[in-house]
Amino acid sequence: MIGMTDELYLVGTLEELYPKLTNILRVIENRAALGYRLLLDSIEAWEYKTRDDGRVCPICKPMHDWIFSGDIVRDNFPNLEFLGRGIIFPDTHRGTEITADCRCELIFLNAAQVIEERLHREKMMVA
Numbered sequence: 001m002i003g004m005t006d007e008l009y010l011v012g013t014l015e016e017l018y019p020k021l022t023n024i025l026r027v028i029e030n031r032a033a034l035g036y037r038l039l040l041d042s043i044e045a046w047e048y049k050t051r052d053d054g055r056v057c058p059i060c061k062p063m064h065d066w067i068f069s070g071d072i073v074r075d076n077f078p079n080l081e082f083l084g085r086g087i088i089f090p091d092t093h094r095g096t097e098i099t100a101d102c103r104c105e106l107i108f109l110n111a112a113q114v115i116e117e118r119l120h121r122e123k124m125m126v127a
């Protein structure tokens with residue numbers, strides 16, 4: 001049985017609970033092995049960082065320190081490239097009239113929170 005709060009309640013005999021617990025364990029192990037895709041939804045918070053110097057282009061400049069959700073990043077930076085686990089090169093003005101290379105980055109701010117929330121959601125679905 002799943003409670004109405006964000007807590008998970010499992011009620012039953014050990015015999016009844018065993019398959020549910022095994023299911024939950026499988027989900028957790030699967031996620032630990034595969035991880036989560038990024039740029040999925042609005043839980044993710046990505047901070048836009050320019051180099052904040054005199055050479056920042058007028059397209060990037062106003063976005064300095066802005067926080068974007070994952071789905072917004074996915075939908076609005078078509079040239080993006082992952083530089084590392086929590087860093088994206090947005091390549092914001094490729095294809096525009098600005099010829100200078102973009103030097104900006106998007107930094108993933110809340111990885112632990114996102115993983116926790118997604119895992120919790122998934123756990124609630126299989127229990």
Ligand SMILES: [Zn+2]
Nearest residue numbers: 060102103104
């Ligand atoms: Zn830029």
